[in-house]
Amino acid sequence: MTDYxxxxxxxxxxxxxxxxxxxxxxxSVFEVMVRSWLVLHGKARARDLHRATVRFVAAPAQxxxxxxxxxxxxxxEQDVFRRGRNTAPHSVPRAASRGxxxxxxxxxxxxxxxxxxxxxxxxxxxFSAVMEGADAAPPER
Numbered sequence: 206m207t208d209y210x211x212x213x214x215x216x217x218x219x220x221x222x223x224x225x226x227x228x229x230x231x232x233s234v235f236e237v238m239v240r241s242w243l244v245l246h247g248k249a250r251a252r253d254l255h256r257a258t259v260r261f262v263a264a265p266a267q268x269x270x271x272x273x274x275x276x277x278x279x280x281x282e283q284d285v286f287r288r289g290r291n292t293a294p295h296s297v298p299r300a301a302s303r304g305x306x307x308x309x310x311x312x313x314x315x316x317x318x319x320x321x322x323x324x325x326x327x328x329x330x331x332f333s334a335v336m337e338g339a340d341a342a343p344p345e346r
Contacts (some may be wrong), residue, residue, distance in 0.1 A: 213323040222321065224292045227285070228273075228310045231317030236262045238332045248339075261339075264301035267309035270335045274312065277334055283314060289314025 214222075239261040243249050249257040278286060283327045290311030300313055301309070312335075 211323055211325075212321050214321040219318070219321055222317075224288050224314050225310075227315075227317035227321070228236070228289050229317070230320060231289075231313035231315065232262070234316045234320045234328070235313060235332075238328070239336075242339075244331075244338055252339070264306045264309035268301070268305035271312055273337065274315075274331060274335050275302045277331060278315075282319075285318045286311040286315045302331040317340050 236258065238252070240258055243254055243257055243261075275283070275286070288311075290307045292307070292310055292314075315331075316328060319325075319331075
């Protein structure tokens, strides 16, 4: 039986996953990590949890955190991020610029790629660096 909480996808299979597929999965991985961070750190009141989560997972907020992430990436991780960032979006949400959306897609593709390899320790390292100094109420656009 496949363990969907602890995937360990072989490299040859991982290379077959589309960049948008990685970003699709990485979006949810990042959101679960944000939700966990908010709850574990008591960063928001219960009634504000959803709004706080949305603020962190929205493309502009993710894009704003990318500069903290880039210096930490290995060459292979940089390549995955770059592939995700360079994927042409079919549409861009109104609340984000094209550049923000593409940077967020790069972050999400990287998180999806690491998750499919079962590299949770690395995910935690990168997520911790991205969230360092974060407040529960990131500035509104």
